Amino acid sequence: MPKQERTKMSLNDRAKQFAPFDALKGLRTKLRLVEYEHERVEKGDVSEEKAKKISDILLNLNKKQVLKVTYYYCGHYMELKGNAKFDIEFNTLDILGKKIELSDIYDIDVIEN
Numbered sequence: 129m130p131k132q133e134r135t136k137m138s139l140n141d142r143a144k145q146f147a148p149f150d151a152l153k154g155l156r157t158k159l160r161l162v163e164y165e166h167e168r169v170e171k172g173d174v175s176e177e178k179a180k181k182i183s184d185i186l187l188n189l190n191k192k193q194v195l196k197v198t199y200y201y202c203g204h205y206m207e208l209k210g211n212a213k214f215d216i217e218f219n220t221l222d223i224l225g226k227k228i229e230l231s232d233i234y235d236i237d238v239i240e241n
């Protein structure tokens with residue numbers, strides 16, 4: 129009986145057989161969402177000293193200053209660093225294209241003048 133010739137598998141097909149297998153599609157995403165929801169916190173109050181510091185920085189803000197802003201968003205405290213623009217009319221701070229309500233700002237520091 130003559131030997132049967134085997135056809136070579138393409139490199140692409142060969143690589144696919146070693147790719148990670150996710151038996152439960154979407155499980156990782158769901159776990160990350162549950163973890164995110166679990167880490168939610170309530171919005172804390174800003175002390176009078178911190179409120180004065182925030183106010184002073186915003187009223188004396190110039191375009192060259194780089195700020196580090198800590199703010200409350202959807203149950204989490206977030207942090208952004210960058211140049212900012214204060215909009216007195218709408219009571220918002222625009223930093224890196226993100227508009228932050230003044231009432232959501234928890235802390236501000238000037239990191240570069």
